[in-house]
Amino acid sequence: MLNPDCKLGIIAGGGAIPQMLIEKCLASRVPFAVLAIEGNADKDFFTSPQFDCRWIRLGQAGSGFKYFSSLHVTDVVLIGTIRRPSFFDLVPDMRTAAFFAKVGAKALGDDGILRAVVSEIEKDGMRVKGIHEIMPNLLIPSGCLTKRKPSKSDVEDIRRGLEVALTLGSLDVGQSVVVQQGLVLGVEGIEGTDALIRRCGEYRRKGEGGILVKLRKPQQDMRIDLPTIGVDTIENAHNSGLRGLIVHAGNGLLVDPQKTIALADKYGMFIQGVTPDEYLN
Numbered sequence: 576m577l578n579p580d581c582k583l584g585i586i587a588g589g590g591a592i593p594q595m596l597i598e599k600c601l602a603s604r605v606p607f608a609v610l611a612i613e614g615n616a617d618k619d620f621f622t623s624p625q626f627d628c629r630w631i632r633l634g635q636a637g638s639g640f641k642y643f644s645s646l647h648v649t650d651v652v653l654i655g656t657i658r659r660p661s662f663f664d665l666v667p668d669m670r671t672a673a674f675f676a677k678v679g680a681k682a683l684g685d686d687g688i689l690r691a692v693v694s695e696i697e698k699d700g701m702r703v704k705g706i707h708e709i710m711p712n713l714l715i716p717s718g719c720l721t722k723r724k725p726s727k728s729d730v731e732d733i734r735r736g737l738e739v740a741l742t743l744g745s746l747d748v749g750q751s752v753v754v755q756q757g758l759v760l761g762v763e764g765i766e767g768t769d770a771l772i773r774r775c776g777e778y779r780r781k782g783e784g785g786i787l788v789k790l791r792k793p794q795q796d797m798r799i800d801l802p803t804i805g806v807d808t809i810e811n812a813h814n815s816g817l818r819g820l821i822v823h824a825g826n827g828l829l830v831d832p833q834k835t836i837a838l839a840d841k842y843g844m845f846i847q848g849v850t851p852d853e854y855l856n
Contacts, residue, residue, distance in 0.1 A: 577709055583607040584648035584701065586639070588615040588655030591805060591830050592706060592713070596654060599710065601625060608646045610639045615657050633657075640699050651696050652704045653799050656767065690796055705798035706828065715804075715848040717824035720836050723845040725819060729786065731757060733821055734854045736788030741851060744792030750802045753817070755785030768804075769811050776815030784816035790851065791826035804846070805830030806838055813842040824848030 577583070583600065585607055587593035593616065600607045609628040611621040621628045631639045643651065693703045707714050719725065725733060736754040739762065743749050749763030753775040760775040768789065775785060789802040802823055812820060820839075822829070827848070829835060839846050 576711075577603050577605045578650070579603065579605050581649045582647055583704075583709075584643040584646075584651040585609045586651065586653045587611045587621065588653075588657040589617065590655045590803070592710075592803070592828065593617075593655040594620050595830075596652070596706065596710065597626065608643060608648055610642065612655075612657055615655065640696060640701075643701065644699055648701055650704050651701045652706055652709060653692070654706045656803075657800075690799070693796065693799060703798050705796075705801070707797060707801065713828045713830065714825055715822050715827045715829040717848045717850065719845060719847045720829075720832075721839045721845045721847075723819070723840070723843055725821075725845055725847060728783070729819065729845075730854070732786045733788065733849075735759070736786055736821060737790070737849075737851045737854055740788045740790040741793065741855075744790060744795070747792065747794070750792060751787060751789045753785045753787050755780055756782060760785050769807065772808070772811045772815050772817065775817075779816045784818040786819045786821060787812060787817055788821045789827060790823040797826070802827035803830060804828075804835065806835050809835055809838045809842065809844065809846075812844065817844065819845035819847070821847055821849055824850050 577600065583605060585593065585596060587597075587609055597607070597609065599605075607626070609621065609626060611628050611630050613630050613632050621630070629639070629642055696703050732754045735757055736752050739752045739754070739759055740750065743752060743762055749771075751763040751768045751771055753760045753771065758780070760778045761771050763771045766774075768787075772787060779785065789804065791797070791802055804820060804822055804827070808820070825848070836846060
C-alpha cells in the first residue's frame, strides 16, 4: 500500500499502469518523483503540469538515481513496459557505463538488465517495491473471470501452453505462448505479448482459435515486469482469433478489470487465472 510518510520514486515505462499509479499518488497526496523512460512512457501524460517529471534514456540511469537521491526518495517502483534495448541503443553516462561493464553478459537475458538495475538502486539505500505491494487489487485472482469457461477440449492446449511457458521462462526468454490444437503457434521473444498475438493471427488454423498462456518466469523477481493483460490484450487477441487467455494467478496483473472482463465477454472469450500445478500435477 502507499505510505504518505515515504517519498516514492516511479520509473515509468509504457502502458496504463504508470498513469494509474500516479493518479493514485495524487489522489492520496503521497509525495512522489517520476523518471519517464524515453521511447516507452506516454509523452502526452508525462508532460502534465500536475507533477514534475524528468525524462531519461535507459543509458542515463546513473543520473536518474542521483536525481532520486537528491529528492530524498525512499521507495522506488519500476512499472510499465520497457522496450529491451541493445547495447548499441545506449549512450551511457559514466555510472551507467560502469554498470554495464560490471553486469556484462547478464544484461543480455530478457530480464537480466532489470534485475541488475534493482540491485543498483538498492545500493543507493532506496527500497525497490513491486506494484503488487502498492496496488494489490491489480493481481489477477485464481479462477475463471468471464462468462465463458474453458471447455474439456481446451485443457490439453492449456496444459501444453503451461509446459512451454515454464520452459521459456526458465531460459529467461519470454512469458507468453500461443497454442492451438496442440500446436505452438508462437512464443514471446523481444517483441512483447501484443506483437506475439498479432503474429500468431497469421498462423491460425481452421477450427477453434488458439489460447494465450502468460506466466511469471520461475526465477523472476516479483518486483519487476509481472505478466500483464488489459483491454488492448483482449482486443488484439480477438483480432487474431484467440478463444481465451490463461494468466498466472497471484503473479500477473489485470489492468482495468471491469472493462477487460466485459470486453472478453462481448467477444465470447475466457480469462482464467491459474497456477501451473493445477494442470501439470
